[in-house]
Amino acid sequence: MRSIKNITLGLATVGVMFLSGCAGDYLDTIPSTSVSETTINTSLDNLYIALNGIHKEMVSQESGYQCLGGEPGFMMSRDAEADDMNWQTNTWMKAAYLGWQCNMNETNGYNYKFWQIYYQWILNANKILAGLEEVEITSQELFDQIKGEALCIRAWAHFNLVQLYAKRYEAGKDNTQDGIPYREKAVAEEQARNSVEDVYAKINNDLDEACILLSGIKVNDVNHYSEMVAWGLKARVALTMQDYNRDSRLIPSL
16 A cells, blocks of 8 residues: 555645745646655644644545534534434434444444545544654643643544454453554554553653643643643543553542
8 A cells, every 4th residue: 555645634734835836827736635755854843734624634525425524524423323313313423333333344434434535534633653763852831731732633543443443442451452543653554453441541742742741831822732631632542441540649630
């Protein structure tokens, strides 16, 4: 599988913001919805714009399914698969609601679209993380924010994937069952599945680092992740792992 060479931004105006030349450059062929890694990696500001693009993708209609409009739609679909859901529907989420029928069908969009789109976000987050290793650090705070958010996105996407495509984590057991590939490099190539135990360990490692990086940073945009978001994700993961005795003193007060 070829590595994707562009970072998909999902934001039509990005090209205008930092790529376009004069207004008369009507022959400019640079796309406004994707930007080359060479361009992105020239500055922290450009990497921040790429991060904006992932946030935009997460609430965009990427799946082709009206009811799966980004993460909000994904969350509704997962809720429809819960045992305690009582939702009579003949339209949205019907395939997910009626006995997990879609999960046994590899051609059903309620199945493969999650895999496709979450790994797209992971790839783009990894490209940003790789770019941070090359770029000049003109602002330590901006560097920490971009890295912390990218790690949150990578952890969150893998967290949902391992729940959808592997047997659940069970506290007190070794959890060596096959999980999903945990991708930490900016490549799109075949990779063996990590065990469920290993996936959750890597999720927690990413979130631990994100909590440190985002500590004390004031986020000026509601679409971006603060330190509290990172801790909130840690709490969600702990609940899924039945880790109910996690020391609350580790979490800073609001």
